[in-house]
Structure formats: structure tokens, C-alpha cells
Amino acid sequence: MEQFAHRGKMPVTVAIIFLMLIAGWSDSEKIFHNRDHSDFDVQNIPHAGAILTPEAAQQYLVKYGWVAPVNWEEQAFTDFPVHDLAPQDVSQLISEGESEEHPRVSNSSENETEINPSFIDSLKKFQDANGLTATGVLDSATKIAMNKPRCGVPDFKVASRRKNATLSFTDADSNSHNSSQAGATQRRKRSFLSKMVEHYRQKREAKDTMGSSNSKRFSRNTVKWRLMGEGYSMQLTIQQQRAILALAFRMWSEVVPLLFVEDLTGDDIDIRIGFGTGQHLGCSQAFDGVGQQFAHAWYLGDIHFDDDEHFVGPSSEHGISLLKVAVHEIGHALGLSHINREGSVMQPNYIPQERHFELDWEDRKAVQEKYGACDGSFSTVFDWIRKERTPRGETVYRFNTYFFKTNWYWMYENKSNRTRFGDPLPIKGGWNGIPDKDIDAYVHVWTWNIDAQYFFKGTQVWRYDPDKDRAFTEDWRKVKYPQPIADVFPGIPSPVDAAYFNKKERFIYFFRGNNVTAFSVDKNQKVEKFPKSIIDVFPPVDPNDHPRGNIDAVYFSYSYQTTFFIKDKYYWKMVIDQERQTNSSLPLNGLWPRKKINSQWFDICDVHPSVLLLST
Template sequence: MHERVNSVNKNVCTILVFVISLVFVNDNHLGPAQEFTSALEEFQRVSGLPVTGVFDEATKTAMNKPRCGVPDKEATYSTLIPPTVNVHQNEPNRRRKRHLAGLVSKNRQKREVSETGHMAFSKTLLRWRLMGEGYSSQLTVDEQRYIFRLAFRMWSEVSPLDFVEDTSSPLEDIDIRLGFGTGRHLGCNQRFDGTGREFAHAWFLGDIHFDDDEHFTAPNTGSGISLLKVAVHEIGHVLGLPHIYRPGSIMQPSYLPHEAGFEMDWMDRKAIQHLYGGCKGRFNTVFDWIRKERTAYGEVVIRFNTYFMRDDWYWLYENRNNRTRYGDPVALQVGWRGIPTGGVDAYVHVWSRKRDDVYFFKGTQFWKYNQDQDQAFTQDQEGWRYPRRISEGFPGVPSPIDTAFYDRRESRIYFFKNSLVYGFDVGANSLARGFPKRIRDVFPPVVSGDHPDGNVDAAYFSYTHNAVFLLKGTGFWQVVGSRDRWRRPFLPRNGLLPRKEVDTQWFDICNVHPAALRMNEHSPVHS
């Protein structure tokens, strides 16, 4: 009974401290009852609760949830001291509030944070270190470092930021420092409270501290507090993100148990990109991978996803969710066995009533892909051995090519090279009449001067958008389709609509630092 009373008293004290802090931050010179009600309403608002101003059970439960130690509202020196003095306020109270404001400003000068956060770093390559004096007593050092690498990678997958672990540079060159401690710890002004309330806290100048009294666990290891989930949250604060009051967001202040398939919420992705921008870069190849599946009733259904390839890596784009798959990019050879290393120049899927053939092109050669075995053929059913020379399989097409795509409307493959395009008649197995032609003549600009003018990086037909796209650099042009011409008959056939940036159409296709790309091969954490 005595322990229960102490626990209740501790929670009540925590609640009072929280509400009193809101009163100081939002001091509008109201009476005590009004101040308390105003503070409660503010807490209910940011916690997604009905705003009643009443200290009900739902509010009490929300206040007692384990949570991040970063305040919901940052109190700066200017917000703690009212701009004008209330003449009705007595002198001792004014002095007491000024004294408190002075202590806060001296001990922890925090940056003011807007609702969308602030850009904490002006560079994109950030170095981090797990401090030797701050190891956890519950996990091995290798497990801790692996979990932190994974946490940083999760932010790298959705932003233009790269993170690299640095164990040798001078400490002043390290951007983000992590460590564990209890009570008074690591020279920090804010002490930890033991088990159950505050798991961790982060400062915008790069320090992240974890309470080692908590039971932190590795991913997929049962009960306990997911160190991965807490680390991802605190890294978000160091990068400049405030708390986000949306179910599913990793940046919500209260901790929820680590669920299977944990990944960044849409709001988290948009929030970090609002601060640091989207991910840009050119691609070697883009295509929709088509596969046929039978339902439980024997019906054949067509399913597809879009793949973006860059050098030795690829991203699967989930069109339904309009984002990349969690965990990408993945090594090319992992997903596409037998195709050449170092990236490919083009992908072509000849799909008609009579044919269903997939080809990859690289340099002067091409590979036919066995969709049933999910690997490149070394020899197909007709006896052809692969790789073959492009000039043998596609007479009249020069090599190497820049890119290519199959146009189902005309049963024609368009091969792009420099400023020319080669239309290849699949049925006749030869170049179509009149080809090669200038790309500009076959795919004219809708707006004069707005055209890739050769050296196209990638071309593909999107089943999601029912349109052809040409990509070059960080931009793309959509090819006018029959539906566009029906709406606007003046548009030229196969005309190129004005250029747009790739990251405005396809989100989160982000590079990851090479040190993090192969981290799964050396994982000390076992599922």
C-alpha cells in the first residue's frame, strides 16, 4: 500500500510540474484557476484529447504515459518573461518568475522551435558516435551500435541526409553524440528519473541521452522498450523536428510499444523533407515489373510495382502508398539474379498476345530474364545463350544505348541513343520504316525549348499513370497520351509536357551512405 501511495504521489507531482511549466510558458496574467485550466487545455490539445479544461481520467492517463524528455513547447528566455509587467502582480511573485527565467536561460539555452521544426544542420553528411563512457549495461556494444546505425539509416532513407559512424575523429568534429546514463549523467543538466517516465532526451546541438534504468531491447526480441524506436524519435529531435501529434508518427511524444513492421509515417517523411528538401538524383533505369497471379478462385490478375535503378542499387516504389519500400535501396544482385553488376542501361518488357519476354541491356549486350525462376537465362527455350550482342537480337540498333521502352500501342521498342531514337518493329524483327529519327521529331516539345534534347537516362511506360515518361538528370517529361489529346486536341502526338522534378512525382527515393548499405550482412541482432 505504501508503494502504491508513493507511486500515485509521484504521478501527481509529475502532472503538477507539467501544468505549472505550461502556466509559466503561457503566462497571460490570469488567475490561478484560469491558468491551470488554460494549461490543461493546452496539454489536451497537443495530446489529441477532447479540449475540456477538466482534469479527467483520459488526461491523467495521457500525462502518465512514458514519454520523450523533450518538452512539447520550447520555453525561451523571451517567452518566460512577459514583455510588460502587470501592475497588479506583487513584487515577490515578479522576482520569483524572473529568477526562474534566469536559471532556465543560463542552464539550457534552447532554440525556439516552430510547429514544423527548424533545419538544425546546414550540411548533408553528419557524423555520429556512441560515446565510450556512455555504453548501455543491458545490450552489447555491437548491438547498440548496430541499432543506432539502423536508426540513422531510417532517416537517411527518407531524406537527403547521410550519416556515418565516426569513432576516430576529434570529438568537436562529431555532429551527433549518443550515450546512456542514470540520474545525473554525462555532464547533463537534466537528470533522469529512473524507470517508467522519461526514456531519453535530446538537445538540438547534437547530444542524445538514454536512461539506462529503462529496459531497452533490440528489435524483435520480445518485451521491453525498443531502443530502435526511441533512437529514431530522438534523432528526429536532433535534426530539428518537434513533436508531431498524429497517430502512427514516430515523433509523437508518448512511447507506444514497438510494433512489427515499424517504419516512418507519411507525416514523418514530409516533416523531415520540409526542413531539408526532397531526394534528387539521376537513374539508369526505371520500369514497371508486371506479374500474373491467380486468385483463390482461379482468376488471373495483373500486379505490378515500379523499380528505380541507380548503379548497383534499386528501389521498389509502392504505387499504392506513393512511396518507396522500407529498407530500400537493395543491392541489384539480390533482387535480380544474373543481370550485370554496375547497373543496367535499359529494361524492356515485350508484352503482347503472343509474347511475354523481359530483357535487360548493358553496354553492347542484352540478357533475357526468366520470370518463373526469377533469374537471367543462361540459355532460353529456343537455345539462345545469354548474354547476346544487341546487334544480333535487334538488327539495326546500335550499341551501347542510352535507354529503351516497349510501346504496346504500336508493338514497337523505342531505343534511345544520343539525340536519335530507333523504332524497332517487334513483329518484323527489324527497324521500323523511316528510323532512326531525331528524338525531337518523334517526341516533340509541347512548350518550345522544353525538351531533353538527347542523352535520355530512362524511359518507361507507367501502368499506374497510364503514361510514358522520359527522365534525364533530376527531371522528367510526360509523353502526351490519347486521353490528353481527347481533352486537348491541339496537343501533338507523343508530345512532351513541360519538365518537372522527379521528386515531385515519386517520393523518398533517397541514397543511403555506402557504410549503411551493407549493414544487414554484419548484423549482431537476430530475429
């Protein structure tokens, strides 16, 4: 009866699909959005059985790997349940079953909370990991912990997968069905399923980097995903589902060098996503109705959500946040296991959503163990100064570091040593009135009588108005912008590769090819004897280690109180005066040997261009 009631949803699905067909895509969204839920008989939606008895608790401990690690990755299809087919001569074989006596009053005993002794150690382990006293007794706190909404992926999995393992069903299993037609059908089905399993195994192994210690990971940088047409949720619009999933993938993109792209047409999908209830989507693991399990996922594989759960969008106060669950399940698809640590997105239980949850430091490090850290190069880097007034009317200056690359930018928070959550963003929209891509350089001229910010691209220069947060079209001297660089900075050849302002000398240094030209802001002219070779003006500390020319960016950092030369994936830090006082052999304006940009500034990661504009 329960199963039948469960299937009662089907006509609604069919009706909606039909309405979508006749009404067209855009109109159909309203149907989803304003869908009246009264057509569901809520009473009949199956609920996950509460874990109250020792038997149920023992099942929980076995299922989630607390007794022994579960061979989860092999379970995607191998244990696919094959139901007995009806025999052809059913009317002759069928007879009424005899009723069994069942007690009207449950024979509950005092032993109800006593767990089988062989499970006590596992139970203690579970209690300890969940911040409970490890009593080994199934007390009410333990029951509460076991009944929390949770991910269906076991907490302990068999770590290494047998390579090229062949599937075999036990002899006893196949013999038992030998004589019946149903048995033959079952074997055919299993043969089909074993091929399917083999297909997925080969596909997954093809993605592995053989022999590498990090072999359990995607080996391509672009990972394709799709919300499968047969697996839409009944609770959010398809657009909402896709947008939330895209955002969840983007959050991982922001911390590892992987680009995730939604692929609506191709055959070669890496992560297939679907919503289902009970037995679903050809999956070996049935969902359990309302409550407890909300989703599960396979490494380098598929993600399923239990659509009996009340999934909601990121801004909703109630229900289960699809975004948070999706971020967690994508973590599994990327190869992460559960982490019992407060603040981690990989905690097995659902933690009601903080409004703005993010991947924390250790989640980042865990996924970077597998995929490495982002390792980019940048076209322009600078500290942006802004004035703020305190409540007492004093002026204070704050700065943030910006990294520009092609048509997007990141703000870097030096104190927390990461980019702002949700970056990168498009230059267009963040910076008004300047070209929306490929900025060559930025300079902030800041003296007792000048405070001017310039962006350079090609042969032109834009002056930026920080108060109005947009480029000037005309400044107080009636100079119209953009201007030719040669007019604003006479004697400076353009385009420039990079530029920075030296406060002490009151010179702007413009870099182009192997040369550098100094420009005096006081005299408003090129400094004599320039251009010079970069290597002569900024000599190397180690003669074999110098960027030479074609510098990407040069910037003075207020955090580090020194100047950085940036080229490709490296930076060279300029020798500072204190260093020269203790070591007089260091050259003036010398450059220390290079280091990787990502050893100083962490997690400045690209995202796929299709999700650049996406935000919560």
C-alpha cells in the first residue's frame, strides 16, 4: 500500500510534463513555481523509520561503516535489486497467504536500549565522533544523533578500489534460480548490469592518474555535469535547481583548479545528478522517505537527492538547503570523505544553514590534497586605497589587494589570506567606465598634493574617481578621459606592461619589454637617461634569477611594505631598506629570487566563464 501511494505521484509528474509541452518552457515555470501542493497526500509519503531500537541502531552502524568500512564505490550498481518477475502461469500458482498471529500490544522489554555486545565498540566510536559520552549504551542522546538528517554515504568506506576487478555473483546465488525462467531473466539482467558496472568502472579508471598517490581524482581540468531530465526535483523550478547546482560547483571551482561546466547535450558527462524517491534512477541504494538520508554520491560519479526531503533555495529559512547538500555531495564526487569537524561542509549530518556558509580552510586543504592549489597568472595587481570616516569624524585609510586577469578580478583579503568569498567577478560591473578586459596596468599617484588613480590599456589611460566609483570622463583640469598615455605622461612609450609609483622618489616606473622608464610627477616629465634596462635598475640578488622583461605586474604592497614584480606564475620581492642595513651587499632596488605566486597569495582560482555572473 505504501509503495502504491508513493507511486501516486506519477500522474502529477506526467501532467506537469504534458502542461510543459503544451504551454512551452517559459510558461511552465509558473506551474512549477506556484504549484499547489494539496494534490499530494502528505500522509502517504513514506517516512524514514526512526532509529529507536538496538536492531535499528546496529543496522545504522553497519550501514554507515562504523562496524567495518563499507565498499561503497562498488555498490553503485552491483547490488542492484532485481525483483522477481511474475511467472506466466500466475493464476495457477497463486494462493492466499495465511495470516500470522501478531501481538496487539508490543512486547517491549527493559532490554530495549541494550545493544548487542559485538556492537558496543562501534557504538562508542560513533558516540565519540559525535561529541557524545562514549557509553556504549543506546541512550536518548545517541538516538537523537542517529535520527538527524544525514548524507547516505558511509562515514567509513573501503579506501582502495580493486583495479580491474571482475564482477562475480556467488555460485549459491545463481544456482538457486537455475531452474526457473525468472532466474534466467535475472541472470540476463545481472549480465546487463555487470556490463554497466564495467562501463562505469572503465570510465572512472580512465579518469584516474595511474600510479599517482592522488589517483582518486578527476584528471581533467574541466568536469562536465548535468541534471538529468528524468531526475528533476518536484520542489524547485528546474531553473532554480540548475542555478543552485551551478553555484555549488562554482564554490569548489573557487578553491581548486577545476572548471565545472553544465553540459546539456553531450554524451560524456562526468557527474550525473538526479532527484528521486525510494528506489530511484536505477540506483542500488534506495532512499528512505521523509527524514534521515537526504542524498548520496559516488566518487567521480553520480549524485542523487532524496526528493522526499523538503529542499529549498539558499535564502530560505526552513527546509534543507539544496545548495549546502549539493556542495557536500559534490565533495564526495570529487573524492572527499566525511569529516566530523565543526564548520566543515563534509560533516555527515545536515547542519541547518548559516546564511552564508563557505568552504573553510580545512575543506580547502582537503580538496587541494587531491587536485592541487590554483596556480594562475595575472595582468594587473594593485592595492586599492579608500578613505573611510569613523563615527568620530576622523578619516582612516583602508586598502584591499586586487588581482585582475582577462575580464575578471579577485579581491584578496590579506588578513585572512584568501580571496573574498564569491570572487572572481567580472571587471564590467565592478569597475565602471574602464575597459572591461585586459587592463595593462594600474598606478596610484599619492603625494601631499596629488591623489590620482590611473588604469592603462593600449595607448590610453583612464583616471578613476574613487568617490563616485567610476572613471572620470573629465577631471577638474577639464582633461577628458580616456587620454593618450603620451599626452598625460609625456615621453612614456605605450602600451605598457606594468607600472608602479615610488612614493619616496615620487616617480612612476613604466615597464615595457626589457625596459623601464621613470616619470617624475613633480616635473611632469620623463626622468633623464631613461629608458633603461629593467635588470640594471632592479638588479637580481641571485644573478641567475631575474624576470628580465615582459613583466605582468609591479605593485607596492601595503601589507608587506615592499614592491613585488609579477610574471607568469612567479613573483620577485624587492629588497627593503632594513634588509640592506643588515646586509650591505644587497643591491639597491634588488630583487630576491622568485617564488610561486600561490605560495604567497592562496586560492586565486578561475571559474568557468559560464558561471562568472552567478551569485547567491
